[in-house]
Amino acid sequence: MPKPTIVEVARLAGVSNSTVSRCINNPEKVDRKTLARVRKVIEETGFRPNLLAQSFRRGRTDIVLVVIHNIGSSIFSDIIDGIRGVLGDRYSIILMESRSEEQGHSRFIDLLVARQVVGVILLCSSPPFSRKLVELDNFPRLPVVIGLEPISEDLASLPSVHIDNHQAAFDATRYLLDSGHREIMFVSGERGSLITQDRERGFVAAMAQAGIADGAARILHAELSIQGGIAAAHRLFGRETRPTALFCANDDIALGVMSVAPRFGLAVPADLSIMGFDDTIYAAMANPPLSTVAQPTRDIGERAARRLLRAMERPDETPAGTDELAEILPHRLVIRQSTAPRLA
Amino acid sequence: MPKPTIVEVARLAGVSNSTVSRCINNPEKVDRKTLARVRKVIEETGFRPNLLAQSFRRGRTDIVLVVIHNIGSSIFSDIIDGIRGVLGDRYSIILMESRSEEQGHSRFIDLLVARQVVGVILLCSSPPFSRKLVELDNFPRLPVVIGLEPISEDLASLPSVHIDNHQAAFDATRYLLDSGHREIMFVSGERGSLITQDRERGFVAAMAQAGIADGAARILHAELSIQGGIAAAHRLFGRETRPTALFCANDDIALGVMSVAPRFGLAVPADLSIMGFDDTIYAAMANPPLSTVAQPTRDIGERAARRLLRAMERPDETPAGTDELAEILPHRLVIRQSTAPRLA
DNA sequence: CTGAAAGCGCTTACAG
DNA sequence: CTGAAAGCGCTTACAG
Numbered sequence: 001m002p003k004p005t006i007v008e009v010a011r012l013a014g015v016s017n018s019t020v021s022r023c024i025n026n027p028e029k030v031d032r033k034t035l036a037r038v039r040k041v042i043e044e045t046g047f048r049p050n051l052l053a054q055s056f057r058r059g060r061t062d063i064v065l066v067v068i069h070n071i072g073s074s075i076f077s078d079i080i081d082g083i084r085g086v087l088g089d090r091y092s093i094i095l096m097e098s099r100s101e102e103q104g105h106s107r108f109i110d111l112l113v114a115r116q117v118v119g120v121i122l123l124c125s126s127p128p129f130s131r132k133l134v135e136l137d138n139f140p141r142l143p144v145v146i147g148l149e150p151i152s153e154d155l156a157s158l159p160s161v162h163i164d165n166h167q168a169a170f171d172a173t174r175y176l177l178d179s180g181h182r183e184i185m186f187v188s189g190e191r192g193s194l195i196t197q198d199r200e201r202g203f204v205a206a207m208a209q210a211g212i213a214d215g216a217a218r219i220l221h222a223e224l225s226i227q228g229g230i231a232a233a234h235r236l237f238g239r240e241t242r243p244t245a246l247f248c249a250n251d252d253i254a255l256g257v258m259s260v261a262p263r264f265g266l267a268v269p270a271d272l273s274i275m276g277f278d279d280t281i282y283a284a285m286a287n288p289p290l291s292t293v294a295q296p297t298r299d300i301g302e303r304a305a306r307r308l309l310r311a312m313e314r315p316d317e318t319p320a321g322t323d324e325l326a327e328i329l330p331h332r333l334v335i336r337q338s339t340a341p342r343l344a
Numbered sequence: 345m346p347k348p349t350i351v352e353v354a355r356l357a358g359v360s361n362s363t364v365s366r367c368i369n370n371p372e373k374v375d376r377k378t379l380a381r382v383r384k385v386i387e388e389t390g391f392r393p394n395l396l397a398q399s400f401r402r403g404r405t406d407i408v409l410v411v412i413h414n415i416g417s418s419i420f421s422d423i424i425d426g427i428r429g430v431l432g433d434r435y436s437i438i439l440m441e442s443r444s445e446e447q448g449h450s451r452f453i454d455l456l457v458a459r460q461v462v463g464v465i466l467l468c469s470s471p472p473f474s475r476k477l478v479e480l481d482n483f484p485r486l487p488v489v490i491g492l493e494p495i496s497e498d499l500a501s502l503p504s505v506h507i508d509n510h511q512a513a514f515d516a517t518r519y520l521l522d523s524g525h526r527e528i529m530f531v532s533g534e535r536g537s538l539i540t541q542d543r544e545r546g547f548v549a550a551m552a553q554a555g556i557a558d559g560a561a562r563i564l565h566a567e568l569s570i571q572g573g574i575a576a577a578h579r580l581f582g583r584e585t586r587p588t589a590l591f592c593a594n595d596d597i598a599l600g601v602m603s604v605a606p607r608f609g610l611a612v613p614a615d616l617s618i619m620g621f622d623d624t625i626y627a628a629m630a631n632p633p634l635s636t637v638a639q640p641t642r643d644i645g646e647r648a649a650r651r652l653l654r655a656m657e658r659p660d661e662t663p664a665g666t667d668e669l670a671e672i673l674p675h676r677l678v679i680r681q682s683t684a685p686r687l688a
Numbered sequence: 689c690t691g692a693a694a695g696c697g698c699t700t701a702c703a704g
Numbered sequence: 705c706t707g708a709a710a711g712c713g714c715t716t717a718c719a720g
Contacts (some may be wrong), residue, residue, distance in 0.1 A: 005697055017707085017708095018706070019706060019707075021698070021699060025699080029705075034706085050400075050697055052396070054698060056397050056400040056712065056714090057698045057711090057712055058712090059396075061396070070421055071412070071421055072417075072418040073418075074418070076416070077416030094438040095440075096438070096439075116395055255626070255629045258631075259628070259631075281416070282570075282599070282626050282629075284603070285603050285626075286631070287603075349713055360690065360692075361692095361713090361714080361715090362691060362692080362693095366715095369715080373689075374689070374690085378689080393714075394713055396714095397712070398714060399714095400713085401715050401716090402714085403696070
């Protein structure tokens with residue numbers, strides 16, 4: 001048997017389509033008896049409105065798109081929990097990996113332009129996305145909020161929720177300096193992203209404040225992954241002068257470095273202190289447990305979702321008008337056993 | 345200015361809506377000159393078909409839903425790469441966490457019933473999903489393929505792609521036995537899932553073959569996470585007789601156990617051999633690197649996608665007719681340094 | 689190769 | 705509180 005439509009329900013209940021529609025969407029506007037009768041028919045027939053038709057007719061869905069870099073990264077898990085907690089009941093959340101865009105399987109723009117989604121939370125604002133979004137600005141504004149990563153230049157007008165990456169990198173570097181280290185290097189992320197730049201400036205500033213002027217020369221770029229960390233370690237430990245402390249742009253890089261260190265005769269933290277970033281669940285599992293910079297992931301998700309909610313509910317309101325464009329959340333140094341005072 | 349519709353394009357190009365529609369969907373059926381003219385207008389106006397209208401009209405989308413347990417788990421990353429490689433150009437892939445279902449933010453059924461998706465790949469077939477799917481069977485069949493986990497009883501009629509979990513657990517246990525261990529325990533997953541049962545039977549069988557009859561008594565149930573491993577370790581190491589080897593249902597459990605072992609004075613692998621499951625990227629990073637059972641993740645993704653493709657393209661064909669319902673892929677023992685022969 | 693026409697399943701003013 | 709009617713933007717036989 002074919003799926004029942006609203007027409008069929010109306011016929012069986014002896015009312016008009018309009019009334020059935022109201023029973024679904026505005027039950028308070030319907031007479032109690034009518035409502036009961038219609039609901040009974042809906043129950044009996046197993047009718048469910050065709051969401052495709054509904055969305056089409058209304059010109060909007062109730063789907064929020066959350067873009068992450070890749071699903072393998074555990075840091076997104078908490079953020080998305082936060083998002084779901086805020087958006088959960090009213091909106092569906094679909095996930096998209098920005099990675100897939102890079103691979104050329106691009107549905108992103110289709111989703112947006114076709115108004116298949118009502119809002120977007122960008123948990124990564126890497127170049128391919130930002131450019132595409134900007135190219136879209138001749139289309140009606142779609143609410144977009146950036147979480148986790150600070151905005152790229154392209155997206156400077158969008159609201160965002162993230163930590164102060166400059167300060168976080170400054171604090172982490174400062175901690176290593178205070179532990180007596182001088183030969184510190186920063187294994188940073190991919191060149192060019194704003195988040196990377198922020199952190200690099202924080203690193204350089206902390207080094208400069210400690211009287212080390214060539215901070216910028218002590219920055220290495222790596223892919224933000226275990227592989228990236230391993231590759232960086234090989235470049236790093238092959239040199240004549242080795243650092244005594246390493247600050248890494250994320251925990252995966254730090255774990256990669258840590259796995260390679262023994263092969264170069266380096267013990268962590270005796271010979272080499274390592275500091276990560278993100279405080280993923282694997283940081284605490286490392287041996288030795290990894291010191292790192294924690295971000296309030298769940299909170300980032302919740303706040304990003306709240307801002308998106310506001311933007312979706314009041315599309316007329318200029319985001320800049322409400323409050324600060326960027327919402328800055330506190331970070332926290334988590335000191336474990338991968339860092340230690342420099343041996344004299 | 346409002347978004348142009350097909351009507352507007354037709355007017356500007358001096359043709360009918362039908363022709364514009366053909367230019368988009370069946371350009372080969374349109375005169376070259378006409379096509380060029382229409383395409384020019386499309387270009388100039390920036391027209392893009394409203395996918396919502398398109399999908400509604402066609403009664404189908406081009407969206408495939410992939411359900412994973414949670415995005416924090418790195419094992420899904422490769423699988424989804426595989427899926428995307430096969431499905432990528434023709435279909436959009438959206439991800440859904442089954443976790444969110446458990447939290448009650450259920451959009452799953454809506455997505456299916458409303459035909460907002462044309463196919464589903466279930467990378468977890470835990471109870472809430474399987475039950476809901478089964479309840480749906482009065483609705484038109486939606487192509488569904490199960491990957492990674494073997495089917496649950498509820499979903500016995502669906503095609504699936506996975507390793508032989510019974511054999512894999514048997515092989516892993518056998519390896520520990522061959523290394524001289526007798527006091528082996530299996531830290532299994534949550535009770536009741538079919539994949540767990542398969543592995544438990546494999547464990548018991550290997551133990552029995554080695555003359556250890558009480559294998560079933562040597563099974564512990566844990567949540568498939570680092571936390572689960574930590575909790576299991578506390579239960580386990582508090583006992584009087586401690587095992588000399590542990591086989592864990594996934595790498596996260598193994599890592600959790602490994603992180604706790606030192607607190608009980610247990611060195612890995614000297615006092616305790618630990619074997620994981622899945623070979624996630626973090627297994628190789630552990631200290632000592634974790635021995636584990638590798639699944640051909642990318643291949644699982646690709647094959648699941650191919651089966652789904654076939655099911656979507658030939659909806660009439662009974663899945664059972666094509667070939668075996670379950671496609672079994674080879675697993676592989678990856679022996680690193682967390683396992684060692686039992687000390688005499 | 690092209691156009692006129694019907695229709696997908698809903699929602700939404702509008703009138704009563 | 706309810707119904708008749710129009711219409712959202714497309715696609716698809718059908719006729720020419």
